[in-house]
Amino acid sequence: MAIKAVVLLLLSLFIGLASLIVYAENSKVSIARLSTVHRYNHQGMDTTSFFRRSLISPSPSSEVAPPGSPLAPPSSRVYRATTYGADPTGKTDSTDALLRVISDAFKTSSNRILMQGINDLGGAEVHLEGGSYMISRPLQLPASGGGNLVIHGGSLRASNDFATDRYLIELSATSDGNKALPQYTYEDITLRDLMLDPNYRGGGISVINSLRTSIDNCYITHFATNGILVQGGHETYIHNSFLGQHITAGGDPNEKNFSGIAINLMGNDNAVTDVVIFSGAIGVMVSGQANTLSGVHCYNKATGWGGTGIYLQLPGLTQTRIVNCYMDYTGIVAEDPVQLHISSSFFLGDAFILFKSIKGIMNGVNVVDNMFSGSGKGINIVQLDQSKGAFTAVNQVVIDRNNVQGMTLRATVARGLTQGNGTSWTVDFNPVLLFPNLIRHAQYALSPSTTGTFPNHALRNVSGNRVVVESDIAVPATVYVAVDQGMVTTS
Numbered sequence: 001m002a003i004k005a006v007v008l009l010l011l012s013l014f015i016g017l018a019s020l021i022v023y024a025e026n027s028k029v030s031i032a033r034l035s036t037v038h039r040y041n042h043q044g045m046d047t048t049s050f051f052r053r054s055l056i057s058p059s060p061s062s063e064v065a066p067p068g069s070p071l072a073p074p075s076s077r078v079y080r081a082t083t084y085g086a087d088p089t090g091k092t093d094s095t096d097a098l099l100r101v102i103s104d105a106f107k108t109s110s111n112r113i114l115m116q117g118i119n120d121l122g123g124a125e126v127h128l129e130g131g132s133y134m135i136s137r138p139l140q141l142p143a144s145g146g147g148n149l150v151i152h153g154g155s156l157r158a159s160n161d162f163a164t165d166r167y168l169i170e171l172s173a174t175s176d177g178n179k180a181l182p183q184y185t186y187e188d189i190t191l192r193d194l195m196l197d198p199n200y201r202g203g204g205i206s207v208i209n210s211l212r213t214s215i216d217n218c219y220i221t222h223f224a225t226n227g228i229l230v231q232g233g234h235e236t237y238i239h240n241s242f243l244g245q246h247i248t249a250g251g252d253p254n255e256k257n258f259s260g261i262a263i264n265l266m267g268n269d270n271a272v273t274d275v276v277i278f279s280g281a282i283g284v285m286v287s288g289q290a291n292t293l294s295g296v297h298c299y300n301k302a303t304g305w306g307g308t309g310i311y312l313q314l315p316g317l318t319q320t321r322i323v324n325c326y327m328d329y330t331g332i333v334a335e336d337p338v339q340l341h342i343s344s345s346f347f348l349g350d351a352f353i354l355f356k357s358i359k360g361i362m363n364g365v366n367v368v369d370n371m372f373s374g375s376g377k378g379i380n381i382v383q384l385d386q387s388k389g390a391f392t393a394v395n396q397v398v399i400d401r402n403n404v405q406g407m408t409l410r411a412t413v414a415r416g417l418t419q420g421n422g423t424s425w426t427v428d429f430n431p432v433l434l435f436p437n438l439i440r441h442a443q444y445a446l447s448p449s450t451t452g453t454f455p456n457h458a459l460r461n462v463s464g465n466r467v468v469v470e471s472d473i474a475v476p477a478t479v480y481v482a483v484d485q486g487m488v489t490t491s
């Protein structure tokens with residue numbers, strides 16, 4: 001009994017001492033925070049080791065105190081930028097400090113892994129604390145990789161000597177040359193509530209060989225290359241964000257000089273949802289499969305100035321869905337589209353869809369249930385660029401049920417009628433059909449306008465997008481015709 005009591009006494013003394021140590025460390029942290037601006041020069045002296053959680057948390061008390069005990073140290077995994085000496089006023093270079101914050105956040109461990117080889121960082125947060133930081137080098141995440149981490153809550157701006165081929169935040173590992181990189185380096189990294197300003201040098205965010213990345217509520221401006229680049233990996237979700245090379249509300253006098261790509265998707269299975277792109281030569285460039293764009297409002301650079309809202313550069317295997325988007329004076333371009341769905345979108349200001357022939361293939365394309373509005377200049381809502389050769393392999397193309405105001409309807413499905421008194425009736429579908437000289441399927445009905453006549457009649461000619469019906473005797477009649485350019489014919 002007595003021995004046990006002594007042990008307990010010693011133990012509690014030890015716990016008390018340990019919590020004192022923790023308390024002392026924490027007070028150093030707060031002193032440092034108060035004086036960061038004065039104590040750190042922009043070269044970032046390495047005085048941060050006091051404040052690393054990895055040094056604070058494994059105190060003896062954590063092994064002794066039961067979970068939930070007030071004596072247990074806080075197991076916070078929030079890494080605060082200013083604690084590491086980053087300058088939230090943006091006057092001095094915060095690159096080194098921010099790289100240290102990120103490096104420490106990547107040292108946290110939950111002793112679990114996500115995908116094989118990717119450490120679960122347990123939800124660690126890199127908190128920018130509402131600061132606006134200037135950086136001269138990319139915030140490249142550690143090559144050791146990791147996941148389940150958030151970077152949030154502040155602004156980053158590139159210095160005037162920032163490398164023009166890099167990004168403010170890079171989810172990309174550089175091999176040290178000795179060992180090959182794993183297939184995926186990062187998983188479940190969230191970048192949110194950020195304002196990124198590459199200062200017309202390089203880009204905003206690059207996401208390379210990463211899985212399940214979330215970019216949420218970011219404002220990215222002044223990029224020279226890409227606002228966001230996604231390459232390899234899959235499932236980068238970009239949502240509720242605003243991207244524009246120049247800060248403008250539209251009608252900018254310098255619009256024809258806009259350059260750069262707001263979102264460049266060079267990978268598969270990504271989603272861009274509820275995003276506004278307000279300047280840049282190309283809004284969204286897609287060169288990977290199975291991407292979804294929804295609720296994207298593009299007014300980046302008008303087609304008239306040479307801009308493109310959404311450019312699908314994956315001829316032969318497009319597999320892209322574009323729904324509920326708002327193409328505002330800037331359109332969609334698709335090279336040899338194969339499996340492409342565009343619906344429930346609004347095209348304003350003569351914006352149109354251009355299919356560009358590369359090898360003449362168009363297969364599995366739906367452009368349905370959209371609205372087009374223009375200036376009455378007769379611009380076609382869907383157009384073909386056959387400068388590199390005609391579309392020769394056209395199959396399963398459905399362009400139908402779109403409505404127009406001040407533009408010219410183009411479709412692959414059409415209905416028409418003609419009235420006359422005679423033996424021949426012709427309905428010319430050239431004003432509406434998209435493809436020249438292509439009707440795969442035609443149906444007609446001949447309705448005589450006098451009672452008592454039952455003429456023999458037949459479909460005589462379907463060529464040049466014209467349908468000719470003839471009867472054996474002259475008769476006043478209305479002829480109704482329905483044609484389809486895109487349907488698969490079965491014998």
Ligand SMILES: *[C@@H]1O[C@H](CO)[C@@H](O)[C@H](O)[C@H]1NC(C)=O
Binds near residue numbers: 253254255257
């Ligand atoms: C666009 O850029 C050209 C040269 O690149 C320059 O001469 C012109 O002034 C610019 N336009 C506007 C409106 O700034």
Ligand SMILES: *[C@@H]1O[C@H](CO)[C@@H](O)[C@H](O)[C@H]1NC(C)=O
Binds near residue numbers: 422474475476
């Ligand atoms: C149709 O044309 C024929 C002669 O070709 C004529 O006899 C007939 O009255 C015409 N019918 C009508 C309704 O105009």
Ligand SMILES: *[C@@H]1O[C@H](CO)[C@@H](O)[C@H](O)[C@H]1NC(C)=O
Binds near residue numbers: 460
């Ligand atoms: C169908 O019409 C086209 C031009 O209108 C003509 O060249 C062609 O010979 C016609 N075909 C038949 C079977 O009459």
